[in-house]
Amino acid sequence: MRHIISVLMENEPGALSRVVGLFSQRNYNIESLTVAPTEDSTLSRLTVTTIGDDRVVEQITKQLNKLIDVVKVVDLTEGDHIERELMMIKLKANGQMRAEIKRTCDIFRGQIIDVTPNTYTVQLIGASDKLDAFIASLGNTTSIMEVVRSGVSGIARGEKVLSL
Amino acid sequence: MVVRALRDEGVKYIYGYPGGALLHVYDALFQQEDVQHILVRHEQAATHMADAYARATGKAGVALVTSGPGATNAVTGIATAFTDSIPMVVITGQVMSHLIGEDAFQETDMLGISRPIVKHNFSVQRAEDIPATIKKAFYIAQSGRPGPVVVDIPKDMTTPTDRFPYEYPKSVKLRSYNPISRGHSGQIRKAVDMLLQARRPVIYSGGGIVIGDASAELTELAQLLNFPVTNTLMGLGGYPGTDRQFVGMLGMHGSYEANMAMHHADLILAVGARFDDRVTNATDKFCPTARIIHIDIDPASISKTIRADVPIVGPSKVVLEEMVGLVKESSKKPDAQALDSWWKQIDEWRGRHGGHYRTDDSELMKPQQVIEMLSKVTNGDAYVCSDVGQHQMFAAQYYKFNKPNRWINSGGLGTMGFGLPAAMGVKMNFPDADVACVTGEGSIQMNIQELSTCKQYDLPVKILCLNNQSLGMVRQWQDMNYESRHSQSYMKSLPDFVKLVEAYGHVGMKVDKYADLEGAMREAFALKDRLVFMDIAVDPFEHVYPMQVPRGSMRDMWLSKTERT
Numbered sequence: 001m002r003h004i005i006s007v008l009m010e011n012e013p014g015a016l017s018r019v020v021g022l023f024s025q026r027n028y029n030i031e032s033l034t035v036a037p038t039e040d041s042t043l044s045r046l047t048v049t050t051i052g053d054d055r056v057v058e059q060i061t062k063q064l065n066k067l068i069d070v071v072k073v074v075d076l077t078e079g080d081h082i083e084r085e086l087m088m089i090k091l092k093a094n095g096q097m098r099a100e101i102k103r104t105c106d107i108f109r110g111q112i113i114d115v116t117p118n119t120y121t122v123q124l125i126g127a128s129d130k131l132d133a134f135i136a137s138l139g140n141t142t143s144i145m146e147v148v149r150s151g152v153s154g155i156a157r158g159e160k161v162l163s164l
Numbered sequence: 165m166v167v168r169a170l171r172d173e174g175v176k177y178i179y180g181y182p183g184g185a186l187l188h189v190y191d192a193l194f195q196q197e198d199v200q201h202i203l204v205r206h207e208q209a210a211t212h213m214a215d216a217y218a219r220a221t222g223k224a225g226v227a228l229v230t231s232g233p234g235a236t237n238a239v240t241g242i243a244t245a246f247t248d249s250i251p252m253v254v255i256t257g258q259v260m261s262h263l264i265g266e267d268a269f270q271e272t273d274m275l276g277i278s279r280p281i282v283k284h285n286f287s288v289q290r291a292e293d294i295p296a297t298i299k300k301a302f303y304i305a306q307s308g309r310p311g312p313v314v315v316d317i318p319k320d321m322t323t324p325t326d327r328f329p330y331e332y333p334k335s336v337k338l339r340s341y342n343p344i345s346r347g348h349s350g351q352i353r354k355a356v357d358m359l360l361q362a363r364r365p366v367i368y369s370g371g372g373i374v375i376g377d378a379s380a381e382l383t384e385l386a387q388l389l390n391f392p393v394t395n396t397l398m399g400l401g402g403y404p405g406t407d408r409q410f411v412g413m414l415g416m417h418g419s420y421e422a423n424m425a426m427h428h429a430d431l432i433l434a435v436g437a438r439f440d441d442r443v444t445n446a447t448d449k450f451c452p453t454a455r456i457i458h459i460d461i462d463p464a465s466i467s468k469t470i471r472a473d474v475p476i477v478g479p480s481k482v483v484l485e486e487m488v489g490l491v492k493e494s495s496k497k498p499d500a501q502a503l504d505s506w507w508k509q510i511d512e513w514r515g516r517h518g519g520h521y522r523t524d525d526s527e528l529m530k531p532q533q534v535i536e537m538l539s540k541v542t543n544g545d546a547y548v549c550s551d552v553g554q555h556q557m558f559a560a561q562y563y564k565f566n567k568p569n570r571w572i573n574s575g576g577l578g579t580m581g582f583g584l585p586a587a588m589g590v591k592m593n594f595p596d597a598d599v600a601c602v603t604g605e606g607s608i609q610m611n612i613q614e615l616s617t618c619k620q621y622d623l624p625v626k627i628l629c630l631n632n633q634s635l636g637m638v639r640q641w642q643d644m645n646y647e648s649r650h651s652q653s654y655m656k657s658l659p660d661f662v663k664l665v666e667a668y669g670h671v672g673m674k675v676d677k678y679a680d681l682e683g684a685m686r687e688a689f690a691l692k693d694r695l696v697f698m699d700i701a702v703d704p705f706e707h708v709y710p711m712q713v714p715r716g717s718m719r720d721m722w723l724s725k726t727e728r729t
């Protein structure tokens with residue numbers, strides 16, 4: 001099963017490499033990874049999506065917790081949560097295709113953020129499967145020149161917070 | 165500041181080897197007397213000496229090595245300590261901070277290299293952080309589940325002319341690291357209820373008793389309950405080896421009775437042990453009828469390979485103490501009748517195959533006889549520091565450890581070359597104790613240069629080299645699994661060890677008849693102030709038994725070359 005694990009950690013040199021190293025060292029898989037400082041600049045928030053059975057994910061959270069730089073770990077997929085990913089996608093866009101692409105964008109609530117005579121660059125935010133669906137639905141309309149995705153960020157619903 | 169911090173931490177000995185990046189530190193060492201530096205002949209030995217000090221005392225040992233090759237030579241020793249959860253602080257020199265990343269002379273990324281084999285590592289970025297960083301290193305190494313910590317210090321952080329205010333912190337707190345100090349009372353209560361109802365219980369204890377200083381509590385609980393106790397390789401000495409309730413080591417080369425008892429148990433109390441693959445054999449066949457209580461300070465050890473029914477996260481000493489209290493208080497008593505028939509069964513197993521080996525099928529001395537003699541000559545009271553191989557298993561099986569912290573060996577990593585430096589580290593700190601290094605002619609040659617260090621610092625350890633003229637453990641596997649094709653496990657050009665040790669200034673003895681063994685060994689131990697190397701010829705064809713059958717359950721064992729369960 002796919003899990004989204006959120007990690008609050010010291011914003012220190014080496015901390016990120018410890019987390020990444022742990023995954024490769026213990027043969028855990030990383031689907032995506034995002035990291036940035038929080039409102040408190042001494043802390044970073046890292047989100048990693050991984051696939052594994054319950055036993056593996058239990059070990060992942062335990063091993064993450066063991067890292068000295070890690071302050072807190074939660075598996076967001078254990079409760080209600082919101083996940084978002086940002087994608088920017090550069091598409092071939094000329095002639096009739098332009099209108100068709102625009103329509104698809106509107107359906108997915110994407111925005112065209114850059115235009116040249118032959119291309120559109122579209123920005124889309126949503127859960128990962130929505131981004132996948134957008135890519136799939138463009139398949140017949142145009143050709144994709146470049147895709148860049150941020151990886152998943154997530155937050156728990158309701159009053160639950162991950163903080164010090 | 166480095167040396168001052170070590171002094172203020174109460175460090176007496178550090179083990180190391182100098183080099184460019186550490187010249188300022190070595191100059192500071194020269195100008196004081198509180199911290200004594202022991203110069204080894206290879207950095208690996210420095211780490212093993214520090215590690216063995218920790219294994220014998222529970223306190224972190226300290227190694228000091230220079231950048232580049234000094235640091236990489238220390239890697240094996242760091243990994244050895246890491247896999248066995250041993251507290252250690254390793255200070256590595258580093259090139260000047262402005263050169264880092266430029267492939268400078270003797271630069272290696274020690275933070276990157278050591279990352280997977282340390283509990284934590286630090287790179288000092290500002291000289292004024294040195295005292296606090298060293299304090300944190302000791303705190304992290306020694307608390308919670310212990311482990312090695314590396315502190316990498318660029319040379320310019322130790323420039324003697326740069327002066328900073330120095331203060332060694334009394335204590336440290338880290339918001340992201342809070343080792344647990346006691347177990348969950350509800351879980352402990354539940355566990356005690358189960359213990360009192362058990363009919364076929366076994367206590368399976370490991371290194372977490374030894375390094376967690378919980379031997380007295382374990383012994384009290386086991387005796388209160390009249391339960392059998394088995395120890396892992398790392399746990400030996402955690403429960404008195406000559407006590408009737410001790411059923412020996414368990415696992416791959418565990419005793420017949422220990423493995424049988426585990427397999428048939430209805431309740432296993434695992435404490436400070438991590439269900440290693442050398443213990444469990446095939447996990448899907450592991451102890452089919454047992455419920456499992458698992459006490460460990462590291463939640464990640466619990467349910468990692470074998471699922472625990474009652475997990476208890478906490479220090480073994482505190483949790484066991486609480487259990488002892490609850491058992492004493494409880495109105496319930498262990499089921500004496502059930503335990504009686506359980507003990508009958510165990511004693512029957514013990515009588516059938518317990519610790520037997522044959523002495524009649526060859527003229528040659530058996531390695532087991534040598535260890536039994538060592539046990540006799542030293543009254544089971546010596547520090548036994550072992551290398552890795554068959555001799556290690558024989559030592560584990562046949563030396564009766566009645567006290568914790570006396571059996572010093574590399575279990576998790578299985579580092580050949582560990583034994584001699586380990587014995588040196590122990591002898592340095594316990595000059596009056598008998599310290600033996602049990603080794604093979606393969607292992608000893610991995611750090612034999614340390615005989616020179618022994619001379620310099622007068623470390624009269626006794627080296628028992630069980631010379632079977634081959635890499636015995638490898639050969640055994642080749643005999644059993646590769647139709648005796650002895651690929652590269654035979655050593656054709658062994659040195660004359662007696663001459664070799666004499667050249668280093670020590671005493672050498674050659675023993676090839678059992679009749680001479682006791683006399684020679686007594687003589688060796690009587691030479692209190694000399695290092696003695698006993699080159700003991702043993703049967704080259706001997707195998708270690710029992711040996712679990714691969715992919716079987718705990719009870720599937722080879723008991724000799726011809727008998728199987």
Ligand SMILES: Cc1cc2nc3c(=O)[nH]c(=O)nc-3n(C[C@H](O)[C@H](O)[C@H](O)COP(=O)(O)OP(=O)(O)OC[C@H]3O[C@@H](n4cnc5c(N)ncnc54)[C@H](O)[C@@H]3O)c2cc1C
Binds near residue numbers: 308309465
């Ligand atoms: C040639 C060879 C053969 C081997 N054969 C065997 C064999 O037959 N049988 C065998 O048992 N081993 C054998 N080993 C060793 C094996 O590889 C493991 O090292 C060993 O089994 C691990 O022991 P342990 O479970 O006690 O764990 P350790 O590695 O000692 O780990 C200690 C555990 O205790 C925990 N802990 C630490 N401090 C505390 C505390 N204060 N309170 C509570 N918990 C704590 C830790 O978190 C950890 O989980 C062999 C090794 C070699 C080289």
Ligand SMILES: Cc1ncc(C[n+]2csc(CCOP(=O)(O)OP(=O)(O)O)c2C)c(N)n1
Binds near residue numbers: 581603638
């Ligand atoms: C550094 C290292 N290299 C290789 C091994 C693999 N290995 C395990 S036991 C062994 C043979 C040890 O031979 P020896 O020291 O003579 O002991 P014996 O088994 O003969 O008693 C080897 C090569 C190891 N454990 N450590």
